[in-house]
Amino acid sequence: MSEQGPVSAIANALQNRCAIITGGSRGLGFAIAGKYLEAGASVAVCARDGGLLESAASELRRLARPGRSVVAVPADVGRPADVAHLLETALAAFGRVDILVNNAGVAGPCGAVESVDWQEWLRALETNLLGAVLLSRAIVPHFKRMGRGKFIQLSGGGASGPLPMQSAYAVSKAAVVRFVETLAEETRADRIDVNAIAPGALNTRMLDDFLAAGPQRVGPELHARWLKQKQDGGVPLSKGAALAVFLGSELSDGITGKLLSAVWDPWEGLREHLDELNATDIYTLRRIVPADRHMSWGGGA
Numbered sequence: 433m434s435e436q437g438p439v440s441a442i443a444n445a446l447q448n449r450c451a452i453i454t455g456g457s458r459g460l461g462f463a464i465a466g467k468y469l470e471a472g473a474s475v476a477v478c479a480r481d482g483g484l485l486e487s488a489a490s491e492l493r494r495l496a497r498p499g500r501s502v503v504a505v506p507a508d509v510g511r512p513a514d515v516a517h518l519l520e521t522a523l524a525a526f527g528r529v530d531i532l533v534n535n536a537g538v539a540g541p542c543g544a545v546e547s548v549d550w551q552e553w554l555r556a557l558e559t560n561l562l563g564a565v566l567l568s569r570a571i572v573p574h575f576k577r578m579g580r581g582k583f584i585q586l587s588g589g590g591a592s593g594p595l596p597m598q599s600a601y602a603v604s605k606a607a608v609v610r611f612v613e614t615l616a617e618e619t620r621a622d623r624i625d626v627n628a629i630a631p632g633a634l635n636t637r638m639l640d641d642f643l644a645a646g647p648q649r650v651g652p653e654l655h656a657r658w659l660k661q662k663q664d665g666g667v668p669l670s671k672g673a674a675l676a677v678f679l680g681s682e683l684s685d686g687i688t689g690k691l692l693s694a695v696w697d698p699w700e701g702l703r704e705h706l707d708e709l710n711a712t713d714i715y716t717l718r719r720i721v722p723a724d725r726h727m728s729w730g731g732g733a
Contacts, residue, residue, distance in 0.1 A: 442471065442677060442678060442681060442683060443470065443471060444471065444472055445471050445472070445677055445678070445680075445681035445682075445683055446468055446471035446472045446473035446531075446677060446680055446681055447471070447472035447473075448472060448473075448500075449468075449472070449473045449474075449530040449531060449680065449681075450473065450474045450475075450476075450522070450526035450527075450528055450529050450530050450531070451468055451473050451474070451475050451476070451529065451530065451531035451532070451533060451680060452475075452476045452477075452478070452518065452519070452522050452529055452531070452532050452533065452567070452571075453465045453468065453475055453476070453477050453478075453533040453535060454477075454478050454479075454507075454509050454518075454533065454534055454535050454536035454563070454567065455478075455479060455509075455535040455536030455537060456475070456477025456478060456479060456485070456488065456492075456535065457477065457479035457481060457484045457485040457487075457488040458479075458484065458488060459669070460535060460586065460631055460669050460672050460673070461477070461479075461533070461535040461536070462477075462488055462492070463669035463670065463672070463673040464533055464535060464672070464673045464676045464677075465477050465488075465492050465502075466492060466495050466673070467670070467673040467674065467676065467677050468531075468676075468677065468680070469492060469495040469496045469497070469500065469502070470495055470497075471677050471681075472497055472500065473500065473531070473680075474496070474500045474501045474502070474503075474525075474526055475492070475502055475503070476502075476503040476504075476505055476518070476521065476522035476525065476526070476529075477489060477492065477502065477503070477504055477505070478504075478505045478506065478507040478509070478518050478536070479506065479507070479536070480506065480507070480508050481506075482506035485504050485505075485506055486504055488504075489502050489503075489504035501525065501526075503521060503522060503525045503526075505517065505518045505521050505522070508559075508563075509534075509536045509559060509563030509564070509566065509567055510555075510558035510559050510562055510563045510566070512566060515563070515566045515567050515570055516570060518567070519567070519570050519571060519574075523574070528574070528578065529571060529574060529581075530578075530580075530581065530582065530680075531581070531582040531583075531584065531680040532567060532568065532571050532581075532582070532583050532584065533584045533586075533676060533680070534563070534564040534567060534568065534583070534584065534585045534586060534608075535586045536559060536560075536563055536564075537559060537560045537586065537588070537604075538555070538556050538559045538560065538601075538641075539556070539598070539601055539641040540552065540553065540555070540556030540557075540560070540598065540600035540601040540604070541553055541556065541600060542597055542598055542645035542649040542650045543597055543645070543649045543650075544597065545599045548599070548600070552600070553599070553600040556600035556601060556604055557600060557603065557604050557607075559604075560600075560601070560604035560605065560608065561603075561604040561607050561608050561611070564585055564608050564611065565608075565611060568583060568611075568615060572615075572619065572624075575619070575622065575624050576619070576622050576624070579622065579623055580622075580623045580624065581619075581622075581623075581624040581625075582624070582625050582679060582680050582684075583612070583615065583624070583625070583626040583627070584627060584628075584629060584676050584679045584680060585608055585609070585611075585612050585626070585627070585628040585629070586628070586629055586631065586672075587605050587608060587609050587612075587628040587629060587630050587691060588601070588605045588630065588631075589602075589605070589630075590602030590603070590604070590605035590606060591605040591606045591608075591609045591628070591630065591691065591717070592606075592630070592691075592717070596651060596654075597649060597650045597651050597654065598650065606717070608628070609628050609691050609717055610717060612626050612627065612628045612689065612691070613689045613716055613717070616688040616689030616690075617689065619688075620688060620689075623685075624688075625679070625684060625685065625686070625687060625688040626688050626689060627679050627684075627687060627688060627689070627690050627691070627692060628690070628691040628692070629672055629675050629676060629679070629691075629692055629694055630691060630692065630693045630694065630695075631667065631669075631671065631672030631675075631694045631695075632667030632671060632672065632693070632694055632695040667694070667695055671694040671695055672694040674694070675692060675694040675699055678699060678700065679692075679699075683703065684702070684703065685703070686703065686706050686710070687702055687703065687706065687709060689716065690709065690714075690715040690716065691715055691716065691717065692715055697715065
């Protein structure tokens with residue numbers, strides 16, 4: 433938690449807020465939980481591995497400000513009963529939830545789509561997509577009763593382009609962004625903001641899983657690129673965590689339905705362009721037509 437980043441400029445942005453963070457036992461989820469605590473929030477973190485989760489929670493509790501707390505809930509976000517228990521536990525501990533960070537994710541099977549294990553393929557969608565939808569569905573009524581709320585969805589490299597040999601991961605990450613855009617429209621009148629984060633190329637357990645699959649299953653070019661990323665260190669976790677703090681705070685009020693890059697987008701100043709954001713398809717997934725590439729043939733929008 434010693435990495436410094438843009439979050440230092442909004443150090444008190446989450447004072448007295450309460451958040452649920454899935455996949456919070458390690459990697460980016462753990463980093464986000466730490467930054468949330470430093471920014472003044474209480475957090476409920478979940479993960480499937482109860483032992484690893486409790487170890488992470490013990491470390492996170494040392495970062496909590498006086499009067500703020502850390503709740504650890506072993507849960508599989510792909511299971512409705514676990515999702516219901518997670519939300520009930522957080523509400524019992526905090527009295528309310530202001531922010532949901534859907535971070536839990538798995539790499540899924542690597543290899544050609546016709547050869548990968550079908551159950552592993554489904555399992556990746558259950559965690560990366562259906563788990564996010566399940567928990568979001570569960571918390572929407574609570575946010576609506578409060579008249580506000582923040583959804584933050586972690587996306588990834590599969591959202592904005594094809595990712596050969598990782599079809600389950602790519603499909604789930606693209607689908608969850610379209611879910612974000614759709615939920616944003618459904619809840620816009622309720623003062624609920626729903627956004628997705630592209631955190632950049634991270635050196636986490638997921639990268640280790642991709643590398644372990646080997647060049648035969650992921651392709652030699654992609655494997656070489658990931659190996660170089662591993663050696664170079666990747667994007668600091670603090671960048672994605674800083675954007676998650678911003679999107680969880682009132683500094684981002686009114687920004688909704690967007691996929692934001694923690695590395696490349698000028699997110700700290702986005703509220704200055706709120707009218708343009710709300711009136712355009714900037715930072716969204718869309719179909720590219722010939723006119724977008726200055727060609728005169730082909731269909732329209």
